[in-house]
Amino acid sequence: AQTVTQSQPEMSVQEAETVTLSCTYDTSESDYYLFWYKQPPSRQMILVIRQEAYKQQNATENRFSVNFQKAAKSFSLKISDSQLGDAAMYFCAYRSASNDMRFGAGTRLTVKP
Amino acid sequence: GAGVSQSPSNKVTEKGKDVELRCDPISGHTALYWYRQRLGQGLEFLIYFQGNSAPDKSGLPSDRFSAERTGESVSTLTIQRTQQEDSAVYLCASSLGGRSRNEQFFGPGTRLTVL
Numbered sequence: 001a002q003t004v005t006q007s008q009p010e011m012s013v014q015e016a017e018t019v020t021l022s023c024t025y026d027t028s029e030s031d032y033y034l035f036w037y038k039q040p041p042s043r044q045m046i047l048v049i050r051q052e053a054y055k056q057q058n059a060t061e062n063r064f065s066v067n068f069q070k071a072a073k074s075f076s077l078k079i080s081d082s083q084l085g086d087a088a089m090y091f092c093a094y095r096s097a098s099n100d101m102r103f104g105a106g107t108r109l110t111v112k113p
Numbered sequence: 114g115a116g117v118s119q120s121p122s123n124k125v126t127e128k129g130k131d132v133e134l135r136c137d138p139i140s141g142h143t144a145l146y147w148y149r150q151r152l153g154q155g156l157e158f159l160i161y162f163q164g165n166s167a168p169d170k171s172g173l174p175s176d177r178f179s180a181e182r183t184g185e186s187v188s189t190l191t192i193q194r195t196q197q198e199d200s201a202v203y204l205c206a207s208s209l210g211g212r213s214r215n216e217q218f219f220g221p222g223t224r225l226t227v228l
Contacts, residue, residue, distance in 0.1 A: 004155075037219075043202065045219035091155055099169065101146065101217075103156040 006104035023092030117220035138207030
């Protein structure tokens, strides 16, 4: 079974600075998708960014980018120019070709003004 | 509606009672997912519907849990004889189809408290 590990229960960053959230996963499959979701206190999960495993190029969405290392099974999220609204729980997720979906335990990000 | 809706938003029940949680997916979304999120933890996959069939029920924790879906619309998650360990937020998500790359849109969740 696939597992997703987020080794940082909590992280903090100064406003306007850059922070990187770590995620590793374990799988024997070659075709899969990786996601980062954000969950603010309102509980509404919001997709931040996604990466197809067959693509070598790292996905980027405005201030959010990933460092996808397929051989190392690593999928970190970099948030540049952090804003107060970025404060939330961040979940890394793995989705197999058969739609088996697994989430990590989450990283709580605090943004300091 | 514009997004995935879930009802009730909060439910408090006594141990041993049955509860029914409802999810209204985004119109046109054929895939629907149920997850459980215990306090301070990540999401635990429960069940996935493609249309009204459930190809993957592997995440249901016990036979007290069941789910059904009417067509490509509303889904209900039923927990019978609730236990205190069932206390959690139950999240529903829908997506356009079952393809892995399709984004899942999440509802606000139902917070279940079993006394």
